[in-house]
Amino acid sequence: MEDTEALYRDHVHALLGYAVRRLGDPTEAADVVAAVFLAVLERPGGFDPSRGTARSWLFGIAAHVIASRGRRRGAEYRALQRVYGRRTLAADDLAELEARVDAANAATAVLAGLDDLPPAERELFLLVSLDELTPAEAAAVLGITPSAARMRLARARRKLAPLAEKGSPCQT
Amino acid sequence: MPDLTPFEERMLAGLRRVEPARRRRWLPVALTAAAAAGLLVLTVVRPPVQSPTDVREASAPPAIRHLRWLSPHATAAGPWAEEVWIDDVHHTVRLKSPDFDRTFADVPEPIALDRPGMPAEFAAMSPDVLAADQHTIVADLPRTADALGAAVERVAKQTGRYDAEVLTDLLSKPGLGADFRQLVVNLLLRTPGVGLLAAPAQDFSGRSGSDYTADVGPGALSFIIDMNTNTLLSMNKMTIVNQ
Secondary structure, eight states, rough: HHHHHHHHHHHHHHHHHHHHHHHOHHHHHHHHHHHHHHHHHSSSSSSGGGGHHHHHHHHHHHHHHHHGGGGGGGGTTHHHHHHHHSSSSOOOHHHHHHHHHHHHHHHHHHTTTGGOOOHHHHHHHHHHTTTTOOOHHHHHHHHHHHHHHHHHHHHHHHHHHHHHHOOOSOOO | OOOOOOHHHHHHHHHHOOOOOOOOTTHHHHHHHHHHHHHHHHHHSSSSSOHHHHTTSSSSOOOOOEEEEEEEEEEEEEEEEEEEEEEETTTTOOOOOOTEEEEOOOOOOOOTTTTTOOOOOOOHOOGGGGGGGGOGGGGGGGSSSHHHHHHHHHHHHHHHHHHHHHHHHHHHSTTHHHHHHHHHHHHHHTTTTTEEEEEEEEEETTTTTEEEEEEEEEEEEEEETTTTTTTEEEEEEEEEOOO
């Protein structure tokens, strides 16, 4: 548990940010993060440093859990129940995470031009600019090579740069 | 270490109380055994409608293989998905994505997406995992579990893929014999990180099978297998669609 706790302390905040940005729902985001750390807890030694950083590993698990959610309706909120003791958030916690959803929405809203990017470039750009992953970590999360990630990132920045120069609120 | 918010503290307290679940590697085996036992009982209690050899034949009708690759990114119309529907009986292939939907008729056998001479759209739709094809010649693969396992491991290393990806890819190929399919399925279900998600489960055309998931690093891979015939009915792979 010590290792898991250290991982949790280091990465839970970023993971929650990623989950609320991807899902837009506080309870679903909390359930995903609970599922990620349950998976870590139940698979000690599952992290292989040769395949990337702990952060990219955890984000990868979260991406996996999010992608599987629609197909595992019966399992939804079960992780939250195990870790948090209930399937719905208490009022204070709901408010805390709703504020993070609002912040995530606001952060993506100011990035003008994002909607015009292809999905793969958009997600990569957000992982790096909002979730603060390195390009190599983002590449591991998305299952692409670091060089492909760097190329896509450069392409995304090239597309967004003219918007920033025109004085739009785009922040690259 | 960063300070935790009150909610994050509560989650951590809950994690400390969680007891690690026991490993459930026996679950797929137990459920497979239960399914086999059930089939045996049905066979004994009720005379078979089909001849015994029919049970070993590939795929439930209609013989359509459905492969689907999901991107984790949502589009305005829903999740980005590329789908391939292969009908080995009528020799048609339907390629479908949010901005493309076309059915090809009279596709020569054996139908494989990356076979030379196939329409260019096939290659464009092929996911990265099919890169394994370039290194795998099914006919030359060994027919014993140990040797096949070693070959799969070699291909996985060469292509930077997980064993489960190579095995499911192999299982999606047409023309595999019943014994070879059984060998591949046995290897696949023994692969670390492969576990039962739901049984029974239905594929997109309503056929019944067992739904498995595979740990393939940051990607997600799940597949439905008809355990009676060891046929891969459908496969879902979360990946990034090349732009």
